[in-house]
Structures are given as structure tokens and as C-alpha cells.
Amino acid sequence: MAAFDTPVQHRSDKETLVCLRTLGQPDPASLQAYLNVGGYKQLQRLVQDKVKATDVITQVKLSGLRGRGGAGFPTGLKWSFMPRYYDGTKYLVCNTDEGEPGTFKDRDIIRYNPHQLIEGMAIAAYTLGARVGYNYIHGEIWQDYEIFERALDEARAAGFIGENLFGTTFSFDLFAVHGYGAYICGEETALIESIEGKKGQPRFKPPFPASYGVFGKPTNVNNTESYTSIPWILEHGGDAFQALGVPNSGGTKLFSVSGHVERPGNYEVRMGMPFTELLDIAGGVWKGRQLKAVIPGGPSTAVMPAAAIMGATMDYDGLSKAGSSLGAGSMIVMDETTCMVKTLKRLSYFFYEESCGQCTPCREGTGWLYRVVKRIVEGEGRMGDLDLLTDVSSNISGRTICALGDAAATPVLSFIKHFRPEFEYYIQHGKSMVTGKAE
């Protein structure tokens, strides 16, 4: 690989590294690097001391950890849904399929600290009685997939995954599998279909994966960052993790900062950090320009005008009070030169292209949204188009099997709500009111 393919990212001393805690060591992804920070000690302790599953779940509940895949569902509560006694194989799945534009945090976990994810999954397997695990990795990040495969080999050779671990009856096999270009497979039931070797079309829920998951067996699905937080929680206690953050948002969070900042990248900080401080860590708005808007949690969360986010804190409640949500912590920053109409066109194309086609409102609706925004950008817009867009969006929301439909509606509704004059100008003049380029 040529040296310029992937330069190492800048880091800040304002970060608090939990999931990325091997960073700073010469070869952070190695087993040795993870052992140097106390890695695999929690797994060993739980398994050898036969710590009760309910005690582990209590710590996870105390930690305030909420699912980092975007929905923010409390992890401890989710774990308590898995059937305790089941005659057959239970599965564990990790969701490393991030493909929501602006989201790239899980990639850094598997390439910089894969062993902590492996330990987190092994601890979950021990707690939930899962015999087999899969980590489903986004197909586009092949080099990182290979890093994770190597880490699995190392962990297997060292006796941290496999048969009869630590001389006990506990066994856990863990495998890496991959997607191959389908955003919808990030949705947990589509992901399960994909693991089974099928098209990624979401299943009806219920039944939930906890009762009917991989190969029809009870399955627990969590995001990469969720599992990776677990070893730290068991080492320091649930309360300590909660205390890193703020009420209702325990722990640290990896924020993927992209777009118009000086230093894009992933920054792991305490929940509740003021937005302005996070922006500062990322070097501020690039080229000395003014901030125009931020999508704080990926395109399935509402866009926020600069004024709305400047005073917000980066946690679940902070962002919902300010009119959006935390999502997966994918902060897309837009400067004053950004044309919101053209930006919305690109997002609408994405959802149209990635709709799996199973539900009519989503399949037809996303196509409709894209065509209308496209005709505005091409100077063919009509005044009624904005109401039409709002109407179509509202008719997709809540009428589909999975949340991709809602995700497609959110940018349309929030862009028009906050930047309506810009859309009206475009329709009236057939061109953008922003002079800079943003395409």
C-alpha cells in the first residue's frame, strides 16, 4: 500500500479514550497493545469466577450505555430480552456496516482497537449464552476487514475465543463476514438476512431478533461501539462509565466529524461536550469561513442551522432539546458557501438509490422526492414543489417496515423547514442564492 493512501489522523488532548484506548501505542491493533491496557482481563475474570449473567447486566444497565448504532436503545435492557434458557445455538451479531453518510467511527475501532471489540463480544456471549458470533463489516473497507480477521486469528491462538475458554466449559466462536455495497444492510434484520446469504430486505418486527434472528435462532445485535464499551464498563464499573457522561447519556462517544472543518476525523469525547468545543477540536470551520448548518447525527437526523446548534451539547437530551438527535454521532459540518438545495438533492438520491424496494411508500416515495428536488436544481421547480415534498415525506414516514423511509423523509422536511427561503429563491430564479460552490 502506498504511504499516501491513509495518513494518520490528528488527535486532541481533550479526548477521553475508552473505545480507542490503544491509540498512541506503536501498533495499536495488535494483541500486545490491547494486553498492555489490561485487555481480556475482564473476560477472564467473568469466565473463571463464573460471575452471574445478571450481575453483568446490572453493570451494563448502571453504565447508561445506549446503543451507538443510532437508535440509542439502552444496551442493558436489550440484553435482558434474550431468552435465558434455550435449547439450541444462540447467536451474537455485531453491526459494523456503517454506511450512513458521515458515519465512519466503527472503522477506526476495527482498525485501531479490534481486540477490545472481540473482548466486548465475548463478554456479551458469556452473559447471553451465545455460542457463535458474527461481525458484519461494511464491504467497502476491505483493508480494515483484513485487520479484523488478523485480530481474530491472534485472539483464537491466544485462547480468548474458541472452545473451552480458560479451561472452562464456556466456548465462543467469532467470525468476520462482510457486506458488499448495500446501505440497507445496516438495518439489523436486513443484516441478518444478508448473513444468511440473501438480499438485504428487512424483516417484519415482531418477532425481534432476540427470539428470531440468525438462522431463526435467538440473536443479540449491537453496534460495534456498543460492544467495545463493555470491557471498560466491567473494569471500572457501570457507575464510572455513566459518570464520564451526563444524565441519560452515559460514557464517551465517538463523533465522526466530516465536511467543512479543518481536521475531519473521529474524536472520542465525553457525552455532553458543548458543540463548540467539539468543533474546535476538529479545527473549526475550514478556511476561516462561517458556520451555516450541521447535521449532528447522520442524514437520518434533522439538519440544524448554525444558531440552533451553537448552544447545544453533544448528547441525547442536548441535541433533542435543540431540535435534532444524536443518531450515530455523525456530525456533518457545512460552511456558508453550501447550497442546501444541491445538498438535499444528493441526499435524496442516496435514499432513492439505497431503498431496498420492498415497501411501496419508500420505493416510490424516495424516487419522487429525488425527482422533485432534482427538477428544482435544474431550474424546473414550481412553487407548489415545496409543499409536495413535505407531503410525500409525511406519507413515507411511519408507513414502512424499517426506518429507511423515515430516514429519507427527515432531510427533506428539515432542510425545507430551516432553509425555506433558499429553496424558494432557487425555484424563482432557477439558480442557487449561494454564490460559492457546494457540489
Next chain:
Amino acid sequence: MLSQESLAKIDRELTKYPADRRQAAVMSALRIAQDEKGWLSKETVAYVAEYLGIPPIAALEVASFYNMYELEPVGQYKITVCTNISCMLRDSDVIVDHLQERLGIGFNETTPDGKFTLKEGECMGCCGGAPLFHINNKRMCEFLTKEKVDAILEELK
């Protein structure tokens, strides 16, 4: 037909699943077949299906659902540029224009010498490194500038 090496790789993938769930390996088997052949012809897809013991239509459905499988021939180097929001904000259009000019082709076209194919991609989950592209689904090239693009093209010549 696939090489012994490819079949050995598929066999390794099969060990990840219960013995009666061979279909589960179809994603990786198609990927391995494409790595060897460059693209997936109907015959290759059927061969993979037969090897796994699943109906050809089941393999074809998967091959056509996921974007990174190629059902038409592509050049020796397939360059897929992400143009989604974070990349667009970092001027992916400049990279696209430069590539199109240097190679003399548009999206979904192949150079006459069969060397390069250009594709437009959706978010690759590497947005911090925008603008970026990947080559043959494998090598990710980030923080692109026109100069870097030139250096990479030179290297692949």
C-alpha cells in the same frame, strides 16, 4: 470454473457457518469469484451456486442486489469515487472531473485499452478521509488531491 486457490478460500468461508447453511457463504463466494475473474458472468454465478449447492437464481439475486458485484465486464482497475455528502462537501467533483479528463471516460465507462473503469459510489464509511475512491473494491485512497490522483494513476499504468 474457479481456481483451486479460490475454491480453498470459499471452503474457508464455509467453515464460518453451520454445515447445512451453505447459502450463507454466497456473499463471500461471489466476492472471491469476482476477485479472480474481474466480474461475474452468468456462468460464474451459476458455478458458485452449484458449488454451494443452492439454486442459481438465489446467487443471482444476491449478485444483483449488492452494488459492489459487477455483472458486466470492467477494466483491470475499477475506480469507484464516493460522491455522497461528506465527500461532495470536500470537492469530490474536482476529483471526478480530473479523473474523467485524465482517463477520457465518464462514469460506467471503460478506457479503450481496457485498463480503467470509472464508477460513482455511495458512502464508503470513510468520510473523514474525503475526497476518496477505492480501487477494485479493495484499496482505499483518501485525502485525494489532483496530484495524488496523478501519482496513483502513474503507479497503475
